Amino acid sequence: MQKTKTYVSDTVSRLQPSGIRRFFDLAASMEGVISLGVGEPDFITPWSVREACILSLEQGYTSYTANAGLWELRKAISDYLARRFEVLYDPANEIIVTVGASQALDVSLRAILNPGDEVIVVEPSFVSYAPLVSLAGGVPIPIQTSGKHHFKLQPEQIEQVVTPKTKALIICSPNNPTGTVLNRGELxxxxxxxxxxxxxxxxxxxxxxxxxxEQYISFPAIAHMRERTVLINGFSKGFAMTGWRLGFVAAPKDLAAAMLKIHQYTMMCAPTMAQYAAIEALQNGADDVEQMRKSYRQRRNFFVQSLNEIGLTCHMPGGAFYAFPSIQSTGMTSEQFAERLLLEEKVAVVPGHVFGASGEGYIRCSYASSLEQLQEAIRRMKRFLERL
Incomplete structure (x- = not known):
């Protein structure tokens, strides 16, 4: 019997697959590739954190937790946010433990958006922002930042796109893919x-x-912004816990309650063992985080200086573990450059256009790789550019 209708929703049909995945899949099929494309630490989760997870298993802590997460973890998150970033959230009703920061972003958007509401997305941006706005029934409105401003949002750009339908603004600092950090004055x-x-x-x-x-400034720490902010964070990047899939959202009580409704119906709770591990990370992981940060900073300094030396102009990123050099001098599109670099020199990078239109002419390179791999990647990229 012939199929007469399409069962996939129109919204999902319009979504494009992640542009990052194509290069990951191609690189995975080749031998000898140096990948500068993966957005995750190359460090293993610290042993004390893994040990806390093992201990929770040995003690039989394998049941559901409260929908919002273990009380001990929410209290640890509250203490951490106050200690590190000087923002105060009530662990009883303003913090929800989620399955990664991505789920935190998803429940946040679904909790606030009515059909047709507009959300301003500052580009270049993480690839999931605009699709998640669409999936929540909203309309993503891009702002294109410029390399001449090191991809920092200019306040007047917000004024140019605000309409009566505008509900929210998504910002990411330090930024993925550019590494740009917004200081207090800019915030x-x-x-x-x-x-x-x-x-x-x-x-x-x-x-x-x-x-x-410089010291990181959390947006809700800006005067009068706490009640206007949904704070998204997690354990993947700073604590080297990507595979644990654990994040959190902190928001005023009414917003958090709305998000919790969605979370309890779609996810129930975050993985119990990962939550016990996260408590250890927050309470005793500061030294491990500092060691990783120092290592990334050393790699950043080498890699960005080297990019500029071989002819790929790149600003010095203030955070994260990404460099975002310009490839405009080659005359190629970012996708052409990335594909040829992978096929000819076996170096995997991400073409900038997948992060929004203002990313065209740039590539994202992760320096969360060993210094030896970064040195070899620079040698291969230099050889590639010399042939051009």
Whole structure:
């Protein structure tokens, strides 16, 4: 019998697959590839954190937790946010433990958006922002930042796209893919416009622990912004816990309650063993995080200097573990450059256009690889550029 209708929703049909995955899949099929494309630490989760997980298993802690997460973990998150970033959240009703920061972002958007509400997305941006807005029934409105400003959002750009339908603004600092960090003064300028237009800010701070030049400023720490902010964070990047799939969202009580409804119906709770591991990470992992941060900073300094020396202009990123060099001098598109570099020199990078239109002409390179691999990658990239 012939099929007469399409069962996939129109919204999902319109979504494009992640542009990152194609290069990962191609690189995985080749031998001898140096991957600068993967957005995760090359460190193993610290032993004390793994040991806490093992102990929880040995003690039989394998049941569901409360929907919002273990009380001990929510209390540890609250203490951590106060200690590190000077922001206060009540662990009883303002913090939800999620399955990664990605789920935190998903429940946040679904909790706040009505059909047709607009969300401003600052590009270049993490590839999931715009699709998650669409899946929640909203309309993503891109702002294209510029390399001449080191991809920092200019406050007047918000004014240019705000409409009566605008509900929220998504910011990510340190940024993926550019590594750009917004300082206090820049955040305060954004805050004034946010207040003027009565907007909510979704602040993705998953890379907050990986800030190299100055003290990190959390957006809800800006005056009068706590009640306008949904704070997204997690354990993947700073604590080298990507596979544990554990994040959290912190928000004012009414917003957190709305998110918890979605979370309890779609996820029940985050993995119990991972939650016990996260308690150990927050309470005793500061030294491990500092060692990783120092290592990333050393690699960043070498890699970005080397990129500029071989002719790929690159600003010095203030955080995360990404460099975002320009390849415009080659005359190729970012996808052409990335594909040829992979096929000819076996170096995998991510073409900038997958992060939004303003990423065209750039590539994302992760320096979360050993210094030896980064040195070899630079040699191969230099050889590639010399042939051009």
């Amino acid at each position: 305060e300028q954004i805050a004034r416009i946010v207040a003027k237009h009565d907007l909510l800010v979704i602040s993705d701070e998953i890379y907050a622990e990986l800030c190299y030049e």
